[in-house]
Amino acid sequence: MTVLVISAALTAGATAPSAVSAERVSPARLHAVSAAPGDTVVRQAFGGTVLPAGWKPVSGTWKVRDGRLTGTGGTRARITFGAPLTDFRFEATARFEKVDDTSRWFALGLDLPASGATPWWIATLRSGSTAANGVEFAQRTSSGTWNVTDVAAAAGAAGTGKDVRVRVDVHGMRADWYLDGRKVLSTDRLRRSAGGRQALLVDGATVSFDDVKVTALASSNPYLRGAGEQALAVAHRGASAAAPENTLAAQELARRSGADFIETDAQISKDGVPYVMHDNTVDRTTNGTGDLTTLTSARLDALDAGSWFSSKYAGERVPTLRAQAFGLRTRGGRLLLEIKRAASRDQVARMLGVLREAGILSPDRVFVQSFSKQHLTWARELAPELPRGYLTSTLDADPVAVARDLGLTAYNPKAAALTARPSVVGDLHRAGVATMVWTVDDPAQWRTLDSLGVDAIITNRPAELVSWQAAQD
The missing domain is CATH 3.20.20.190 (Phosphatidylinositol (PI) phosphodiesterase)
Structure with missing residues (x-):
C-alpha cells in the first residue's frame, strides 16, 4: 500500500484539508504506516474553523481559530493524529495563552494510541520551564500514575503570550528534546507500542499551536533491516x-x-x-x-x-x-x-x-x-x-x-x-x-x-x- 500525505491549511468553512502538496511514502517496515527518511508525514498550518481530517480530540476542548489550534484542559486534554513511526521528528510552534500556575504544561505526545488511552509517552514543557523539572520525558502508566524518567531546566522561561519552537527527535526508545533550537534533554528510556502515534496534550492551561510537522527520520541503528533488505x-x-x-x-x-x-x-x-x-x-x-x-x-x-x-x-x-x-x-x-x-x-x-x-x-x-x-x-x-x-x-x-x-x-x-x-x-x-x-x-x-x-x-x-x-x- 502507499500512504498519501497531505500538507494543508483549512480554508474557511471547509470540512477537509485542501491539498497544498501531496507526497507518496513507502509501505511500513515495522508498523501499519511508515515513511522513507525525509518524508513529511504530517504538516499542518491551521486555518478555517474545523479540525483537520484525522485529528481526533480525546479530552479537553480543541478548536481551530485565528490560524492556530487551541487546546484547553484542566487535566491532560489530548488530541491524537499522525502515524505509528519508529524514527521521526515532531516539531511545532506553541504558545501558553493562559495557565492556572507556572507548573502547568503542554506536551508533545510521542507514543499514544489513537484512542488516547494509557499507557503513553510524552515530552513535556512547563510554563515555568526554568524550574528543575521544567522539561520532562514521562510516561502515563496503565494504572494512572506518572513515571517521570528524565527532567531538566530550560535556559529561559516559556511564560505566557510568547511563541516557542519545540521539537523532539525520536529513534526507537531514544529521544532528544529541543527548545528554540537548543537541545535541553535526552532519554533512552522510552517504551514503544505497535500502534502508538503522535498527539498534543494540555494540562491546566490554554495553549495554541501552529506549524505542526512530523517528519520521518533515518534509523539511528544501522543494523535494523530496511524494507526490501536481506538479513x-x-x-x-x-x-x-x-x-x-x-x-x-x-x-x-x-x-x-x-x-x-x-x-x-x-x-x-x-x-x-x-x-x-x-x-x-x-x-x-x-x-x-x-x-x-x-x-x-x-x-x-x-x-x-x-x-x-x-x-x-x-x-x-x-x-x-x-x-x-x-x-x-x-x-x-x-x-x-x-x-x-x-x-x-x-x-x-x-x-x-x-x-x-x-x-x-x-x-x-x-x-x-x-x-x-x-x-x-x-x-x-x-x-x-x-x-x-x-x-x-x-x-x-x-x-x-x-x-x-x-x-x-x-x-x-x-x-x-x-x-x-x-x-x-x-x-x-x-x-x-x-x-x-x-x-x-x-x-x-x-x-x-x-x-x-x-x-x-x-x-x-x-x-x-x-x-x-x-x-x-
Missing part, C-alpha cells in the same frame, strides 16, 4: 561447516562466502594473551588437553587445531585474536566478537586493545556480543562507540527493558526461543533494537526467520545462506 549473514566461528571453527582458514572461507560478519569467540590464556576459541578446553578442537585459561601462549601456539576436522587442515593453529584482527584489517571483513570467560574489566580491555592495535576498533568494523551482562557493561565503559548485542538462550520477560538497561544495539536470542515468541521482533524494532538470531543452518528456518523480519542470521553455513538469500530476490 545480515553472520559466519558462526567462521565458515565452520566447511573448515575448522575459529581458525584463520574458517575466517578466509567466510570472507569468500560473502558473509557480512565473521563471528568469533575470544578468551584469555594463562599469560594474558587473547585467543580465539569457543570451548573452555582445547580438547575437542585441537590435539591438546586442558582449560585454555590454564595454558600459556607457547603451549597454545604449538597445538594442531585442524586435524580433528580434516587432514586437509592438519597444522592449522589456534589463532590469537591479534592474528585474526590483522587478517581482517588486511583482507577485509567485519567482526562479531563474542567475549567469553573474561574474569575482569582488564581482560576485556586486553581483547579490545588488540583490535585497537590492528586499527579495526570502530563501530563499522566490530560488533561485540556476550552472554554476560557484566562483559557488555565493561565493553560499554571501555569502547562506548561499539555496537553491543546480548546473547541469550531463553527470552527475557521484557527484552526491551534489558536492551534499554544495557544500551544494546541488538538482542541476540537462540532461534527456537524467538520463534516461540515472534512478537518480540516487533517489540525490539519499535525500541530501535535489532535482532541477531543464532545458530541456524536450515533453509526452512531461514525462511521462517526472514518472514519474522530478523535483522541478522548467525549460521555455520554462510555461503549457503548468502546463496539462498540471492535466490529469494
